[in-house]
Amino acid sequence: MPVPLIQQIRVGAYVLKQRLWGVKRYPLVLMLEPLFRCNLACAGCGKIDYPDEILNKRLSVKECLDAVDECGAPVISIPGGEPLLHKEIKEIVEGIVARKKFVYLCTNALLLEKKLHLFKPSPYLTFSIHLDGDRKTHDKAVCQEGVFDRALQAIRAATEKGFRVNVNCTLFDGTDAKGMADFFSDVTENLNVDGITVSPGYAYERAPDQEHFLNRQKTRQLFRDIFRHGKGKKWRFSQSSLFLDFLAGNQSYHCTPWGNPTRNIFGWQRPCYLLGEGYAGSWKELIEETEWEKYGTGNYEKCANCMVHCGYEPTAVNDTVAKPWKALKVALFGVRTEGPMAPEIALSNQRKAEYVFEKNVKQFLEESHTSDAA
Numbered sequence: 001m002p003v004p005l006i007q008q009i010r011v012g013a014y015v016l017k018q019r020l021w022g023v024k025r026y027p028l029v030l031m032l033e034p035l036f037r038c039n040l041a042c043a044g045c046g047k048i049d050y051p052d053e054i055l056n057k058r059l060s061v062k063e064c065l066d067a068v069d070e071c072g073a074p075v076i077s078i079p080g081g082e083p084l085l086h087k088e089i090k091e092i093v094e095g096i097v098a099r100k101k102f103v104y105l106c107t108n109a110l111l112l113e114k115k116l117h118l119f120k121p122s123p124y125l126t127f128s129i130h131l132d133g134d135r136k137t138h139d140k141a142v143c144q145e146g147v148f149d150r151a152l153q154a155i156r157a158a159t160e161k162g163f164r165v166n167v168n169c170t171l172f173d174g175t176d177a178k179g180m181a182d183f184f185s186d187v188t189e190n191l192n193v194d195g196i197t198v199s200p201g202y203a204y205e206r207a208p209d210q211e212h213f214l215n216r217q218k219t220r221q222l223f224r225d226i227f228r229h230g231k232g233k234k235w236r237f238s239q240s241s242l243f244l245d246f247l248a249g250n251q252s253y254h255c256t257p258w259g260n261p262t263r264n265i266f267g268w269q270r271p272c273y274l275l276g277e278g279y280a281g282s283w284k285e286l287i288e289e290t291e292w293e294k295y296g297t298g299n300y301e302k303c304a305n306c307m308v309h310c311g312y313e314p315t316a317v318n319d320t321v322a323k324p325w326k327a328l329k330v331a332l333f334g335v336r337t338e339g340p341m342a343p344e345i346a347l348s349n350q351r352k353a354e355y356v357f358e359k360n361v362k363q364f365l366e367e368s369h370t371s372d373a374a
Helices: 005-020 061-071 089-098 112-118 135-141 147-160 177-189 216-229 241-247 283-289 309-322 324-333 357-373
Strands: 029-032 075-078 102-107 125-130 164-171 195-200 262-264 267-271 276-280
Touching (some): 005 102, 005 309, 029 309, 061 089, 061 262, 061 283, 075 089, 089 102, 089 112, 112 147, 125 147, 135 147, 177 195, 195 241, 195 309, 241 324, 276 283
Parallel strands (some): 029 262, 075 102, 102 125, 125 164, 164 195
Antiparallel strands (some): 262 267, 267 276
């Protein structure tokens, strides 16, 4: 089962409770980034282009667990950087599991075998291992040969010890639909992973490679082609059927940026995991003082081509809870791959992009120096 039954029940009950209480903005998944440092330098990554003074910063165990408690999301994703580089990752994961929260520890798996002994198999813990396709595709994406084979070895080691394992796959322009369909079949049938998380890549403004990100039309067509090749296959996705339907151009969704809020060394990131346009000092401040209407496809140039799961999966989950029969139809009959696509969001009124990376870094360093001096 891609998502444990206990997780489906608890997350569903959580969403229903928020809706019954009339809560307009609530988190579904906390993106907890305890560090930005990584042991890879992928060309499509926009998370590691910081000075060493920032790359050497870490959230403490207390800061991580305080964020979990403050936010209240039922699911915690721990990306990075590479979380296994954090010397207290064991204590962070243990603290979250003790709170009966569902943890997805995202890793490139280079250190996983070495550190498996730090963790205990649990329905609350899933290793989400980055694999962006077959050996050639993945090693090209991470700009280093041999990473694919080491990841496969780590997956086998983790599953043998009883851990839940998910494959996290990011797609870029030029992806071969048939090859990706074969990859999904391979990891499902031969690696026997519990589930697959898939998403188009986001064009981070600081990513070294700006040429291979998908626009919305290419994303929709690519996923239609992949799902067409997958007809009759028993792929296991750790995502809602309506999000997959959205990727194939069958749903017109706006993103829900507060659904997957981010807490990192800067604070609570505005407005989402992908855009660092400012930071709040608390979850309450993030929710109440962020100008949400300024962001999203149709509102902001940086959001024009985004179809990433961290923004749109919460929208799809809310739609699933509101209209379960709609999601059930897709789950039973598969994603539609023929016929007209849903209308696109107009971009004519979107505001121009603002580039604030340098300002944010400078401000954080100045505040850090002031704090250290005190």
